[in-house]
Amino acid sequence: MIKFSVSVRAMSAALMIASPGVAVPVFAQQAQGPVRGTASVPGTSFSIDELYRYKSLVGIDPQGYSWAADGSAVLFLWNDEGYAFRDIWAWSPRTGQKTRLTFLGKDSKPEAEARGIAQAVFLDHGRVAFTLGGQLHIREADGKIVKVEGDKRGIRKLAVSPDGGRLAFLAAAPNGSPVAAGGQLWVRDAAAGEGAAATRLAGSDDPKLYIEDYKWADSGKAIAFQQADDRAMPERDIYYDAKGKLQNNRVIRAFPGEETSKTVIGVVDLATARSRLFERPDPKHDVWGYGLSHDGKRLFVSGADMEAKEHTIYLYDAATGTRETFYQLREPRHLRPDWQVAWAPGDDGLIILTDRDGWLQLYHQKKAGQAPRQITSGKWEIASFEVDAKNGQLYFTANESALQDRQLYRVPVAGGKIQRISGPAGGTHEPVYSPDFSRIADWYSNDDTPPELYVIDTAKPGKAAQVTKSPQPDFYGQSWARTSYVRFPSHVDGINLLGRVSVPADFDPAKKYPVIVGSVYSDAVRNQWGGRRAHPTWGLDQYLVAQGYIVLTVNIRGSWGQGREHNQTQYESYGETDINDLESGVRYLIAQGHADPKRIGIWGSSYGGLMTIMSLSKKPGLYAAGIAGAPATNVWHAFPAQMWIMGPPEGPDMPARYEAQSALYQAKGIRDPLMIIHGTRDSVVLYSDTMALAEQMVQREQMFELVTLPGANHGWDAENIPQTRFSFKKMVEFFDRNVKNRK
Template sequence: MGRFGLIRAFGTAVMLFLATAAVAGNEVSRQQGVPGGTAEVAGTTLSIGELYRYQSLIGTTPEGYSWSSDSDTVLFLWNDQGYSFRDIWTYSVRTGEKTRLTFLGQDSVPHAERPGISQAVMLGDSRVAFTLGGKLHIREPDGSVSPIETEKQAVRGLAVSPDGKWLAFVSGSPVDTRNRVTLGGELWIRSTEDRRENSARRLVGSDDPKIYVQDYEWADDSGSIVFHHSDDREMPERDIYFYADGELQNNRVIRAFPGDETTRARIGLVSLASNEIRYFDRPDPKHHIWDYGLSGDGKRLFISGSDLEAKEHTIYLYDVGSGARETFYQLRDPRHLRPDWQVDWAPADDGLIILTDRDGWLHLYHQRNAGEPPHQITQGEWEIESFAVDGTTKSLYFTANKSHLADRQIYRVPAAGGEVERVSGSASGTHQPVYSPDFSRIADWYSSDTMPPELFVIDTDRPREATRVTRSPQPEFYDQTWADTRYVEFSSHVDGMKLVARLIVPANFDPTRRYPVIVGSVYSDAVRNQWGGRRSHPTWGLDQYLVGQGYLIISVNVRGSWGQGREHNQTQLHSYGGTDINDLESGVRYLIAQGHADPDRVGIWGSSYGGLMTIMSLAKKLGVYAAGIAGAPATNVWHAYPSQMWIMGPPEGDDMPARYEAQSPLYHAAGIEDPLMIIHGSRDPVVLYSDTIALAEGMIEREQMFELVTLPGAHHGWDLENLPQTRFSFRKMIDFFDRNVKNRK
């Protein structure tokens, strides 16, 4: 039984053939070398304040797709005016009509930046259940909205049973109503026909909020639910003190460092009829769980997991009746880096479909019985990101970069193997599909380097065609001249590995001119053909502004990233601030060799891991960069999440502590000679602000000059929290780069 995650969405019904010139015009240049531009101006003339405004220039991204049981209607969350508050919309495939169901955001004050409704599902009879502010509500057919389960908070994870009779959800723990340390998680069900206010029945829960349901899925017969149960009681709690709003505050969190106790996890099965719970234990409960699922007949259960360092992938198969366990699949690679595995039941429960990189690239395999060699279904020097099983047609739908590293296109292939068919159109870009229950249609989040995200609907009987549902940008968006995005390839100057980069150039690019360059924002998986590149930070406007002012911007698919196979990513093992920053330097060398970059005016920036690479680059690559900006920089890997041991290794061994020190900027900062700015929120629980202070203290003692921008009370996503903070931070960055890179003396 597959679990199709909620993805983003959009709307205005226009039949669009993605192979036509209208969309094919989004195809970006992928040739070697960088040809000139034809526009009269470099790019946008808008200011940072005009690019980042409460009524978003690029519109509000449609989110949270959910299909009706008959696969006719897709529900999505959107604001057609471009404000932050998302209401519920539907699109009917049968009628082609787009309808707004709720109007809760019409009185919302724009500068409050309320996100609005976070999830919605259809209950049948034109009723919709949704969450707003952590509370559960019902929208009736007459348009009225009523809160239900009013005694519960932090409600999330809504899912209707396959037979449509039950609504399941997870709520926060009632022990601490403010959920200060941990959210908690109790599993509930209520009848979809019940109109009473507090009628839900608790299936799984604990008085201790550190024991919680993380996620779950329904059995095909709707008679039981399988769930992921987590226990954080042994993990340390940490106080993060900070000053904000005129007082000392404490962001107390559960937070493990490498070597600390971590979450203990197991999979359980609860019967709706009896409330009986059975647990299916693994040899080590601290090992990761990546996937789990009941067979269609409910008699077998698989659990896919790995050790903490993601070096050994193991799939256990259980007999649900007896609890007997067998090792179905196991593969160990001491250099394995990324846990991109996915597992699901094959059609008719005929074994398992496994997404694994056992041949060096992430591909699909079919294994019928425990211990037998898996049969490879897809192959080639490209990678699959995710897949879903259509049991009726015995097909596998998947997203992959078969067309180009930066793309995520939709494909399908017979489960028995055979020809791979492209389902999405010929235009380049990124697709994130949500499949209807019968796989007859796909709600498709689509974006490219020239198109902000929109919702399309694809009829799988007519692949490569799509109906556009939303049109999100404001009219002024289409009046601007936007920068041109290219993709370039070059070899590593260290070991010759093929590297790919996303390069943004002015619309009037002159290939004979040497431009100032910004490398960033640097991170893994940074080469994506979608509006703004990486979406973890809202840097689309910052990038457009900088290019409009005459900069080039380059992002390199550094080692450890997805998409170029195991040989490419495994060279990052034990090499934070090593192989990765060599790849960044290779990108700079390429632009200089092509005659496009001024070697004396190159800047670099990134946040979190990108901040680590920025500081390491300034410390170890003297003469390459004129200046750098490190946002929330991970300066000490001793304080990373234990999951980062995939790359940096465990906190013990004959090579310790040298191995961790080699990957921590804190121990290399003495080598920094060029201007550095650090931007960090004081409330950050991911990368501790105290680590930035430790770095600053050392630099002050050595009398190294740097600039520190502290954002009081800000979290790890310092440029995502509110527009005033975003605009302030980006203006500080622009001023810094203009002084130290563009106008460097």
């Protein structure tokens, strides 16, 4: 058996004596609490309505960081009053002052929940280009705003050439949806204003043949782009009733075994506007990265098969198109496609982020077929990296300090000791580096701190200037949940697991509490405000804890950062190993004496909905009740990319293997209360699959509750505030009735 590092009783005692701003060591690193309130109430007194309001209690996190070419300022999108509309702000490292550059949100109605400006980049002489509502605008140096390229729509992915002379962007094809993934590639003179026309460089009028990404060459003379071809993919009609009539959400959507998008990388020469496409022998394989060398003479393309078992990097001669296989590794036990590739300084080969030793680490390979030299090593993983070519350094984000953290580090390309750049406190950092790597615009958050923009001077590691302060004043007057981390063994195979536990502010270690496990998902344990960012459940979690629940999330097998060996049993195991890991967390809390075994609830959405239904069916009596949001009940209808977990849709063990991983075929054992919440417009997890499950349960006379959200999509809890409030109130009422107040 694995010995526990600390009990929940000891954890809670440590939390109760924590002072604001002081990190208490629980396992690896417990989050600091600089914003913990001093209210005398045992927990937040806010209702669901107050937690989810138009003038956000926790504020609107700053996003869209973009540096000036000389590093003299950083742009960011923010609303200092807490409304959803984000305007453009700038911060100067020289003066330490932030300045609001646009005031377009001042006339917007909060109830509209407009997301505001989507992206902003510096042009020349203090000018800024930005997108609003899919349209391109320029803020002149005098503050005047003009709309340009008015004949185009769905404009996005702005990028200025390295020399600052040109602005590139993607725009929707004339016959395509303005919210499509890609479109046509255009470029315009960055110094031009109203009336100037852009030149189309790549992309078709066919919305199924489109550019989905691009990158400037360092010379500014060429652009590499990624073109997707969806013409062979099936189209599907998703009919639903909303706004008093029948609607149709027609989508291009493949199921496992069907034709998928074909991807090709191209390079366009700006002087001639001529493109060359670099064909791959495996066009259906996923592309995980591409890039021109600094001298523009070579192009790498990194890709993998749909099951993520074989990683290949091709190298092309940009002038002739000649291809060679630079790197290839087939690993049957590989599970996650987390690779990243970049050119080494001086074009001296490639820097490769790969888990060839079982952990995602950095390697340097100089020539094709050569054994790569390992730069970093350890039983921890790197999430992403950037190359500081001038100084021969690699900056990266990793969980070296603790599994739940994402800290910033650097290491010489030549190898050596890694240096931590972020401060001593735990948490999550998401960096945007200035062009010369002298500073980092850092999105930072931890369990007790909503996200803010900090700027780090890389010459002074560990020190950062706080730029924004987003929460509203009444945020600071509350006593929020106390959050820490616990380690426990799997009750099935003994492997070490990590859980994130939130307890009431007046936690009593002698008392048994009702517990909510969730929201369950992979990559669910993160040291940041609210845990996972995919859903706005921070307020729901805080409300449940304030009402006397313990909230538990478990880092199940298949999650990032745990190493290949840790994740092996998750392969072809949706609804098996994962739900056993969840049960191990429940068993741990019960063994510590803090969880009432008769009052345990579970919930999750999408894949989390699959786990919820599987848990209720395969483990009757363990959970008092469960809520499945947009549940992925049928893996036959998953995205083909999910084959890296569930395996291919053929073989001698089919269809039994897919049926074993599909809640639709495994729900016969459900006896405990179940609620399903699903939007009818969902194109990710089909509402018709929920109806198929409902029909079966009706025929078996299995009781369940169904909450249908008309016209809602896959992100049912994040589309608008009334829908969020409605959904979360339904969930609270269900859990109170079936878990908290269960006799």
